[in-house]
Amino acid sequence: MSVILGISAYYHDAAAALLVNGEIEAAAQEERFSRQKHDAGFPRHAIEYCLAEAGLQLSDVDAVVFYDKPLVKFERLLETYLANVPQGFRSFVAAMPVWLKDKLYLKTTLKQELSALSGLKKRELPKLLFSEHHRSHAASAFYPSPFERAAVLCLDGVGEWATTSVWLGEQARLTPLWEIDFPHSLGLLYSAFTYYAGFKVNSGEYKLMGLAPYGDPKYADLIFDHLIDLKEDGTFHLNMKYFDYATGLTMTNRAFDELFGAPPRQAESEIRQRDMDIAASIQVVTEEVVMRLAKTIHQELNVDQLCLAGGVALNCVANGKLLREGPFEKIWIQPAAGDAGGALGAALVAWHDYHGAARIPVRPDAMKGAYLGPRFSSEEIKRYLDGIDAPYEEIEDNELMERLAGLLSEENIIGWFQGRMEFGPRALGGRSIIGDPRSPRMQSVMNLKIKYRESFRPFAPAVKHDKVSEWFVHEGASPYMLIVAPVQESKRLPSDGDEDHLFGVQKLNVPRSEIPAVTHVDYSARVQTVHPETNPRFYYLLDAFERRTGCPILVNTSFNVRGEPIVCTPQDAYRCFMRTEMDYLVMENILLCKERQPAWKENGDWRQEFELD
Structure with missing residues (x-):
C-alpha cells in the first residue's frame, strides 16, 4: 500500500x-x-x-x-x-x-x-x-480529470515565479510548455481591482465578479490602454507604474487613483455606480485575456480538452464564456482551484x-463529487443534540424528503447538513443552506437575514443534472458550481420597461425569470448539476421538490454566515442555525424546527466573532 x-x-x-x-x-x-x-x-x-x-x-x-x-x-x-x-x-x-x-x-x-x-x-x-x-496546480487540474490528453492552464496571483503556466497532460505525464512570470499576473490584476473596489484581497474577488453585471464596462479601454499590454496570443505585461504589490504594502498606488479619478472605496461604505462599472470593466478584461490564451493554447497543442486550476479558475463567469465561445470541446476545472x-x-x-x-x-x-471531508452519523448527531436538550424528530428518508419539499415550497429556509463535507470553496449539497428559487423574496432574505452579507450577491441554483438544459443554456455536467450560464429564454419573464430608472442593486428586486432567487440581473446563473451517483440524497430532495412544484431546482448557498468558514460539525451547524433566521435544520435524518428550540444565549454580539471578508 x-x-x-x-x-x-x-x-x-x-x-x-x-x-x-x-x-x-x-x-x-x-x-x-x-x-x-x-x-x-x-x-x-x-x-x-x-x-x-x-x-x-x-x-x-x-x-x-x-x-x-x-x-x-x-x-x-x-x-x-x-x-x-x-x-x-x-x-x-x-x-x-x-x-x-x-x-x-x-x-x-x-x-x-x-x-x-x-x-x-x-x-x-x-x-x-x-x-x-x-x-x-497543474497536477490537481489534470490528474483527477476524465481526459487522457489535455491542455492545462494555470492562472493565479503568483507561485514561486509563475503567474500563468501552460502544460500538456498526457496519461501520467505533465510537460511544462511556457509561463508568464511575476509581477505580470492576471490574478494580481484582478485582486488589485478587488482592493480598489473596497473588498478584501484573496477573499472579495467573488464579490467583484458578482457586482460586475450591475455595471457597464466603461473603464475597459482605460485598463487596456494604461494597465495591461495584451498581445493577440493572450500573453501580457502589466504597467507596474500603477501597482504597489511588488514593492509596497498595498495593491495599487496614487498613480492608479489618478488614472481612475478617485481613491479606493472604503470597505463597508456605500457601493456606487462607478464601483459597479469598475467591476464590469475588469471582468471584461479578464475574460478577454482568458479567451485569447485559450485560443493560442488550442492552436499550439491541437487538443480539444482543457483543464484549469489556480485562483483565476474560480471566475465562473469567464469559465462559462470559455465553455460556450472558446475553442475547446470540453473543459474540466479543479473544484478546489x-x-x-x-x-x-x-x-x-x-x-x-x-x-x-x-x-x-x-x-x-x-474527485468523488468533491465530497472528501468528514461525515457524521445520525447517532453522533443525536448524542450532541441530546446533550444540549435540543428537540428534534428522526424521520426516514422517503418521508423526510416529502416533508422537506413541502417546507421549501412554503418559503422556509433550511440548513442542509449531510454526508461528507465538500473540499473547495463551494457548498455542493453537503453543507448547504437551501430555499425555493421561485420565491421573489428569497434572495434578499437569505442575504440579509441568513448570511448577513451585501444584498447584491447572487445565489446559485442546484439542479437535477438531467433537467439542466430545460432551464439553462448549458449542456452536460457542472457539478462544482464553476460555470455561469444564461437562463433559458423560455423561463424568462417579459420586461415591463420600468427598469431604466433603477439604480444599480435596485435592479435586483425586479423578477427576471420563473426562478428569480437564482437569476442574476444579466439573466445568468452559477449552475450546479446534482448527480445521484455522487450525492443521492440531495438529488432525491430535488426530485421530491420537482414532483411537488414542477421545479427541479433549489437555491444552494454555503452553510455559514459572512466571514465564517463553511460549517464542518453538527455543533457548527446548530450554532449557525440558532444565530440566524433559518427556519429548519436537517442533519442526516434529524429534523429540527427553529420555533421549538430552547432560547439561544451568547455573551456579546457574535457578529464580532468573524472578520468580514
Whole structure:
C-alpha cells in the first residue's frame, strides 16, 4: 500500500489531502476545523482528519509533499527588492521576520510540526518532498480529470515565479510548455481591482465578479490602454507604474487613483455606480485575456480538452464564456482551484512523477463529487443534540424528503447538513443552506437575514443534472458550481420597461425569470448539476421538490454566515442555525424546527466573532 499526504500552508487556505494507492481518500481545508476563514497555519486538524478517515497513522505514510518551493519564492522576493531599490524597503522589512522565522527554514518547521502531531522522532518521519507551486496546480487540474490528453492552464496571483503556466497532460505525464512570470499576473490584476473596489484581497474577488453585471464596462479601454499590454496570443505585461504589490504594502498606488479619478472605496461604505462599472470593466478584461490564451493554447497543442486550476479558475463567469465561445470541446476545472487544491496536486505529483505510477482516467472524474471531508452519523448527531436538550424528530428518508419539499415550497429556509463535507470553496449539497428559487423574496432574505452579507450577491441554483438544459443554456455536467450560464429564454419573464430608472442593486428586486432567487440581473446563473451517483440524497430532495412544484431546482448557498468558514460539525451547524433566521435544520435524518428550540444565549454580539471578508 502506498500512502501520500499533500500539504498546503503558510500563505493562505492551508489544507491537507491523502492518497491511498493513488486514489483520493480524503481532503479538507484547515479553516473548517479552526473556524478561521482562509486559515494559513500548519493544517494540523486537516491532517489528523485525513489520516483518521483512512484509519492510518503518520507512520503509515510513505511521503509528505509540500505544495511549493519556499527557497525559490524567497529568491523572487529578494530579486524583486534588489531590482527596485530603494523602493519597497518597507514591505521588505515587513516580510523578512516571517521568512527568517518560518518560511526560509520550512523543512525544519514542517518536521517539527509533523513530529509534534504524531509523536514520531524526526528520523522516523515520512520522506518530505517539495513540488513547484504551478506544477501542484497543474497536477490537481489534470490528474483527477476524465481526459487522457489535455491542455492545462494555470492562472493565479503568483507561485514561486509563475503567474500563468501552460502544460500538456498526457496519461501520467505533465510537460511544462511556457509561463508568464511575476509581477505580470492576471490574478494580481484582478485582486488589485478587488482592493480598489473596497473588498478584501484573496477573499472579495467573488464579490467583484458578482457586482460586475450591475455595471457597464466603461473603464475597459482605460485598463487596456494604461494597465495591461495584451498581445493577440493572450500573453501580457502589466504597467507596474500603477501597482504597489511588488514593492509596497498595498495593491495599487496614487498613480492608479489618478488614472481612475478617485481613491479606493472604503470597505463597508456605500457601493456606487462607478464601483459597479469598475467591476464590469475588469471582468471584461479578464475574460478577454482568458479567451485569447485559450485560443493560442488550442492552436499550439491541437487538443480539444482543457483543464484549469489556480485562483483565476474560480471566475465562473469567464469559465462559462470559455465553455460556450472558446475553442475547446470540453473543459474540466479543479473544484478546489486555489491554494487548498495545491495540497491535492502536490500529492498527485509525488504519485505520478516521483513514484512513476500509471494513470487510468476516471469518469466523470476522480474527485468523488468533491465530497472528501468528514461525515457524521445520525447517532453522533443525536448524542450532541441530546446533550444540549435540543428537540428534534428522526424521520426516514422517503418521508423526510416529502416533508422537506413541502417546507421549501412554503418559503422556509433550511440548513442542509449531510454526508461528507465538500473540499473547495463551494457548498455542493453537503453543507448547504437551501430555499425555493421561485420565491421573489428569497434572495434578499437569505442575504440579509441568513448570511448577513451585501444584498447584491447572487445565489446559485442546484439542479437535477438531467433537467439542466430545460432551464439553462448549458449542456452536460457542472457539478462544482464553476460555470455561469444564461437562463433559458423560455423561463424568462417579459420586461415591463420600468427598469431604466433603477439604480444599480435596485435592479435586483425586479423578477427576471420563473426562478428569480437564482437569476442574476444579466439573466445568468452559477449552475450546479446534482448527480445521484455522487450525492443521492440531495438529488432525491430535488426530485421530491420537482414532483411537488414542477421545479427541479433549489437555491444552494454555503452553510455559514459572512466571514465564517463553511460549517464542518453538527455543533457548527446548530450554532449557525440558532444565530440566524433559518427556519429548519436537517442533519442526516434529524429534523429540527427553529420555533421549538430552547432560547439561544451568547455573551456579546457574535457578529464580532468573524472578520468580514
